[in-house]
Amino acid sequence: MQKLTLIKSRAVPLPAENIDTDQIIPARFLKSIDRKGFGENLFRDWRFNIHTGEPNPDFVLNHAEYSGEILVAGNNFGCGSSREHAAWSLTDYGFKVIISSYFADIFKGNALNNGLLPVKVSEEFLKDILTNITENPGLEIAVDVEGQTISFNGKTETFELDSYKKICLINGYDDIDFLISKKQVIKQFELKTQKYEQQLF
């Protein structure tokens, strides 16, 4: 996993609420057995006209003035399906941080497992960011993983981040490395609880 420490970037505003993972990456693009290439279909049916395939001029990712590694989205981002393809499509497109006032649980976990940082801010702060980047698309937002702060225009808010996950992000570690290191403890647990003997087949 790529390390994530300090992100300073312009941001893309997407104020819609309850953006579900079916919007982030529609199911018909989940047929790949690979992790790569999902970025081109990120927000596919909002981003492109469903009949002509032409870019939809109303959608923010098609606005030349907006770019950057940060996506700022409305409340309850990532609800719905557990498809990790949603996180892969966002990272593949180039996003490193998603800002919202609320994240759905499974999406949040998937994002963190892919070095994509979900930053939960207050509703006021979210509204403030959205207003400011809409007025000034060149505005830079700074996200400090170590200090757990998000800042723009001299305003700062802190965000929550599990201390274990923070270590993972900063160092580029992932959960598999950690769990493999615990194999002995896991085997002892199985013996103690007779788990492994309760086989199905």
Place this chain on the structure above:
Amino acid sequence: MDNNKKTLFDKVWDAHVVETIPDGPQIIYIDKHLIHEVTSPQAFAELEARNLEVFRPNQIVATADHNVPTINQELPIRDELSRNQVEQLTENCKKNNIELFGLGHQYQGIVHIIAPELGITQPGMSIVCGDSHTSTHGAFGAIAFGIGTSQVAQVFASQCLLLNKPKSMRITVNGKLNENVQSKDVILYIISKIGTDGGTGYFCEYAGSVFEEMSMEGRMTVCNMSIEMGARGGMIAPDTTTFDYVKGKIFAPQGEEWENKLAYWKTLKTDEGAVFDKELEFDASDIFPMITYGTNPGMGISVRESIPVPQNESETKALQYMGLKAGQGVSDVKVNHVFIGSCTNGRIEDFRTAAQYIKGKNKSDNVNALIVPGSQQVVKQIYEEGLDKIFNDAGFQIRQPGCSACLAMNDDKIPEGEYCVSTSNRNFEGRQGQGARTILASPLTAAKAAIEGRISAFENLN
């Protein structure tokens, strides 16, 4: 607060804690891991890239469901990408000694239908799957939840996950349900009251007489949709209904093992006086047959109500997408498609209910009506009970098992702009096909809509 008092969730969770990382997550042991073709290939690839083996293949069960056709399953899959994905699953299972109930197997079906009906799902277990509707298995008093593909790889590698314990929540519904109200209506009602993020961060226990009196199929429908209110999972304390359902199933414990497990399962209920982080209560008599009118499962009303005025931009956009207006009754909607199936309502009880209503009637000429059984076992029951004749006579198509039009990864898509009354779980934009308009409902309401070609309340007819 008395610390000795535990909730059902605490009891099952605590029994699976391998280790607690100071100031960090817990290592949680996973009893059963269910996998399917769409969210597992990248996890197998991850393992291979790290030169790791599947740690406990005997605790994994695989099936092909999300991306399979529901016609001619005996023939090679026509769509190349889909065929490749299903073949990859077969290859991965073979290579790693994982039991696969693939296409053509007598136990194949939607992952959340087959595990319970085969007795793989049991009370007190921890169960995961790369699918958010894994919450279904909570109906047995198991901790069951959906995971992402990175976590699928973690469970492959270690049979464990690193998790922070979710907060606990209890939703109690007491009283007597009104006529024609099904378990689907109960959960759609709850979600309409608390919204799609009302349960985020929580694991939810459903309690009260309404759930106690429900069949296992009904409880599964309720727990299935826990994720639609944002909850990590839902669960219901196991009782005689649960034990009777599990007993005798193919992979259920037998003899002495059954007795031992049963004794343990009977302890799996919330202690009196245990404290939840959040408690909600609803009255059964307030619940009527429900439908959704928007683009998330929280946008639901009773069939008798008219569509409410949008409260924000997202709701306005949803009504626009649905081609509906505030103040309008849903009976105005001309229904083009009816889909009865999915992990929410693809069990035998759902088809019995639909068949009972449909018997002797014909579907509306304007409606394309699809019956998609949740598994091969359900198919068998449908034919054994003669329900196939009822559906065929009424002009419904009976398909082969799979997720089908619930997420429309295969050819079972609803065309743009058309309305589908669906017993599935999500009415998101484009969920059933680009531009498709989904109206979620119970199997009974869906059956009625298929006959009438529109959605109407029951009291006018019965």
